Amino acid sequence: MEVCGGQTHAIVRFGIDELLPDGLSLVHGPGCPVCVTPVEYVDKAIEIAGRPGVVLCSFGDMLRVPGSAGDLLAAKSRGADVRVVYSPADAVAIARAEPEREVVFFAVGFETTAPANAMAAVLARREGLGNFSMLVSHVLVPPGMRAILEAPGNRIDGFLAAGHVCTVMGFEEYEPIAASYRVPVVVTGFEPVDILEGVYWCVRQLEAGRAEVENQYARAVRREGNRAAMATMREVFRVVPRRWRGIGDIADSGLGLAEAYAGFDAERRFGPVLLEAEAAGECISGAVLRGERRPTDCPAFGTRCTPEHPLGVTMVSSEGACAAYYRYRGAAAVAGGRR
Amino acid sequence: MEVCGGQTHAIVRFGIDELLPDGLSLVHGPGCPVCVTPVEYVDKAIEIAGRPGVVLCSFGDMLRVPGSAGDLLAAKSRGADVRVVYSPADAVAIARAEPEREVVFFAVGFETTAPANAMAAVLARREGLGNFSMLVSHVLVPPGMRAILEAPGNRIDGFLAAGHVCTVMGFEEYEPIAASYRVPVVVTGFEPVDILEGVYWCVRQLEAGRAEVENQYARAVRREGNRAAMATMREVFRVVPRRWRGIGDIADSGLGLAEAYAGFDAERRFGPVLLEAEAAGECISGAVLRGERRPTDCPAFGTRCTPEHPLGVTMVSSEGACAAYYRYRGAAAVAGGRR
Amino acid sequence: MSGPEFPMSCPLPTGDGETVQMAHGGGGRAMARLLDTVIRPAFDDAELDRRHDGAVVEVGGPAAFTTDSYVVRPLFFPGGDIGTLAVYGTVNDLAMCGARPLYLSVGLILEEGLPLDTLRRAVASMRDAARAAGVRLVTGDTKVVDRGKADGLFVNTAGIGRVVAPAPVGPAAVRSGDAVILSGDIGRHGMAVMAARENLGFETVIESDCAPVAAPVLTLLEAGVAVHCLRDLTRGGLASAAVEIAETAGLALAFDEAAVPVRDDVAAACELLGLDPLHVANEGRFLAIVDPADVDRAVAILRDHPVSAGAVAIGEVRDGPAGRVTCRGPLGVDRVVDMLSGEQLPRIC
Amino acid sequence: MSGPEFPMSCPLPTGDGETVQMAHGGGGRAMARLLDTVIRPAFDDAELDRRHDGAVVEVGGPAAFTTDSYVVRPLFFPGGDIGTLAVYGTVNDLAMCGARPLYLSVGLILEEGLPLDTLRRAVASMRDAARAAGVRLVTGDTKVVDRGKADGLFVNTAGIGRVVAPAPVGPAAVRSGDAVILSGDIGRHGMAVMAARENLGFETVIESDCAPVAAPVLTLLEAGVAVHCLRDLTRGGLASAAVEIAETAGLALAFDEAAVPVRDDVAAACELLGLDPLHVANEGRFLAIVDPADVDRAVAILRDHPVSAGAVAIGEVRDGPAGRVTCRGPLGVDRVVDMLSGEQLPRIC
């Protein structure tokens, strides 16, 4: 299983899976932080965006994630001031430039993004920006991997660990996983050659009966990670339980604002996000996220479920496995048949 | 002199002056409350309109009155929320419907309009609309007539008093004017036949050596005026000194909010209007307003000064004498020559 | 860690399919679907333009070419809507060129958030109006702009017609002595829209005169009436049209105010708002300036068509001063009629 | 009462003559002056349209007719502006119909408060672009909407051209085996505009490829190249154009990703924003689908024109599956290329 959606896309886009010999199949993981953000956070973001005087800032990917009734783009089309930012620092800049408005940054991401989002809070506090806050739904990769390994249907023989997550975090925390679940873990980059090499190293371990952590992406990843980034991340955030959309509640699997930064918590300012039980439907994205099923196993794939009208989270984000399949494999054929 | 701009327009539009025998000339008076509103009030209205959260409501006529740097239409074109109302009650309705906005009504007019504007304040107080206020620049006709009569260049032999002002106020207050300045005053309506009759009655008095107040417009005007309207006007307003644009300061010539309604005074809420000395220029609208000069005496008329780019107040309001001449007499000829 | 539950589903978004989204203008799937399901069904000639960059048409002679954009608020008003306006307005401009309207292009600018149903209604109106006017909508374009960057729906149409007038029609052909014919009562469109827009609280409904006027114009031309100039009386009304013609022709134009038909309700509405009906917009009225010898025949022909049943001769063209338009009032005195100065605003004084 | 002073003057308003006001669209004097001083000077053919409802033009054969509205933000961007875009865009659509562009109409929608200088610059651009493309702006229209009801300036153009292609040009003429030629590198316009609009803080300036492409197209046709289909790669980019053609033709289309030129800076910008250059808009690029026998000659002809100097054959048309477009990647595996789904949004993950 490649954990990261970026790798999933590279695999599907370049056809790496088609180049692999029979018997070796790549299982796509839950590696899209946008995908796994609970619907209630999306709904909260939409609710906040709809308030007068609020600017809701979000990464572009988040805008088309369906809430329980429409997405942030639809909220924008109803008049909400929703703005795409390229960097969390842009959201801080908006708060600085428009002091009469409440600027709320929808902070999602894995460990890769957490330091940058944390820095936004540091800068806002330093500048005393009382009109800035963050709606935080950060998730952490290792607890997600553990959850997949502990699931009853688990069929994962090895992991390509997410290279950019490890750029920040290093890979020490994967060593106990490799050891206790007896799975090889190869920290892998994003070029086709990286992925091929990561797969190769994984197979090499499996053939040798090893279950270790190896670092294919050594040009960007150090064992100890990025200490400066981790320090900022730990100053601003603390580990909290999180629900993963399509997967469920996982203890200690996310980040929330630490007490010192609680003043920037949009949930304190605009009310807490209340999680409810997820409703059932025909979408199998939970199983897709856990690598138990493939997008093409889904009866809705490409017909009732497309990137414009996604039924599930894995079709929403362009990094989601269903979106990757739709885009690079099934699109025109299915679409041609439909029209 | 016909005091009222409405009558000026009827005269010019129907060519009544051209029907009169030689030796009888109609002098156009200061009868446009929009025209005589001091530039500083216009500037204040523009300043208030530019504030965030403010809706500035005004009669349509007021929108093109030039302030010291542009008019309310230009402020609107810069993004100010300036709305035309047909009735002062509309402004109150806006304040009721949009409680989160500050609604400011620019209250101008002669006695005709004062009761309606006063009623807006009565309704707002009754409903406890804390977001409603009025920028008041009301003027009164009799002090204006006295000022004209006392001016050194005065050449007025008789007045057509403004019929609709007298509808509200009656005409008792004109009797001391007729007596002390020895001028006939005929309360006159707005139809061509009214004006012709008003002129005829005026001439009849002059020929008989009389100087009385007569009521040509008896179908609408009673000696005592409209008591209900006057009562509301006096409840809300008190007599104050006013500057008349193009004419100057005249004691007791205007209305301001009475103490009981001071809470609705936009000058209290947004700062007072500070009058400065009027600057000199080529425009002779002061003399036009006082009846000393005709629009066509002005070298700028129809060339540098047109209704789209008025240099002076009498070109601004469609009731202003310069605008009336431009519209019904000089326009196409002058314009044709220019292009 | 707690054992996570693994529901085999993810939430069903309801989407927001019933309003225009930015994606509808993005050049991708969503846009293709909007065009296929909402826009193209209104075009008579889907085959001509389907998924191509333009249409191929035959004119067969000198062509008249014109365009107008339509930005009316409200989009739907008594007697018409932005769709009928966009078709009839351009059809009428072609007619004013002495041409038979043939083909129209349609450019839509949609504001994000516009209800799709509003769009469907407007597009259906365009289709119906095109049929009524005998023109074909052959090519189009759709853009979507961010919410707050437009006003619901703007429509541009451009039109091509075949010129049928035997001699050039326009101000340059106007001669002193020509008769000025007005095709009917004035002021209805402008007052209908203002009453609908400004919340004036009129209980009475004034209906726009919005209508295609090509048919009577073509009949005039076919009958050999010496038509020198045609002008529809849209923005700026009769006054602006008359002044424009007079200025461009370098002649004067005089008419009789009493001859100009204004319906009672329109006159009353104008009076209440302090407006001059001569400045109020029309969408189904025009001036025809014809050889004086043809005036009675021209009026009779126009009266045969329902859309110009109220045609009247109102005045004449005179030698100079160039650009001067005068109007004889009830006391027999001429007054100068000028274009509207600035925007038309309701007055109280 | 106190003796009033009587100054012989009234205050001089400075006015606000340098921005668009509602009055500029009111159909009166202010509008006439705006048209006379700002708009009409840009029209080559003032005499055709001066103060008339439309223009009379000669096409002399079957005509291509097309329209587009332009709503670009910012109005001015590296390599072009809304004016050049509005002229070249419609010129290019005419060229894509196998036609020689001749006449353009211009519909302007101005937002109250727009600086007149901005309008002047845009209109001057249109004039220059029309000259560069050899078309005449012959008729126009101007509307003004309230502040906040538009986005500065929207432009619609419609165009008429004379069809010169000997056989119909369009998806219906595409045959299996046809060669697919791309006229140059892709992605510049979309990235230029996005970089200028989104405050991305790029120091490097990416210039739009905005240009008229009629000249190379006409040369192809004059040289007798069997041109089956032409499509400019505007919104939705190469991907959407290819899919549209394939779907409409009922054929498949395959190309080689390595053959598609993308400039380094454009590729880098796309990578930074998570965009696929195949989906990014161009304004001076097109696909020409030609008989395979003519491919080398066609590429050579295109390369002779500066605007298509980077022309390359990138792929071919194949029998079904209908509508399927594939692109061979660097590892030799084909992937499906689809239209853009939804709006193009910068991605972070």
Place this chain on the structure above:
Amino acid sequence: MCLAVPGRVLDVAGDEPILRVGRVDFGGIVKQINLAFVPEAQVGDYVLVHVGFAITVIDEAEAERVFRHLEEIGELVVEEDGAA
């Protein structure tokens, strides 16, 4: 100044004096008008309306007198046909 238009009162409503309103017919256009300043106005009366408020009831006998004048000079009634 002070554009005022005559119209005929069609009906009257409103409990309190300052909220007294009525539908008024202005030669074809019917609009609701505030009648607080004309407590004496009855259905059928002509009132003179300024900025949405009736400011007086028109005396029909006097209107009649002016109307006769108009006929004498053959004038077309432009503004007050409703009241005349």
Place this chain on the structure above:
Amino acid sequence: MCLAVPGRVLDVAGDEPILRVGRVDFGGIVKQINLAFVPEAQVGDYVLVHVGFAITVIDEAEAERVFRHLEEIGELVVEEDGAA
């Protein structure tokens, strides 16, 4: 997830650690990037940038190793030509 792009540091500015910024060249596009998380980055280094923040300095020797692989399989470098 976690789109990160390599670029070469052209210059470095900013007094305080958390305000350290630099102009970074991404194969032709130059953009200012926050360098707070890569205090060791020098002018000329390649950094990996995510959402406007550099998250690591690329080890050129290691990059070289992958680049050789690429040449072996004849792959076109799509994403990391700057760094490779």
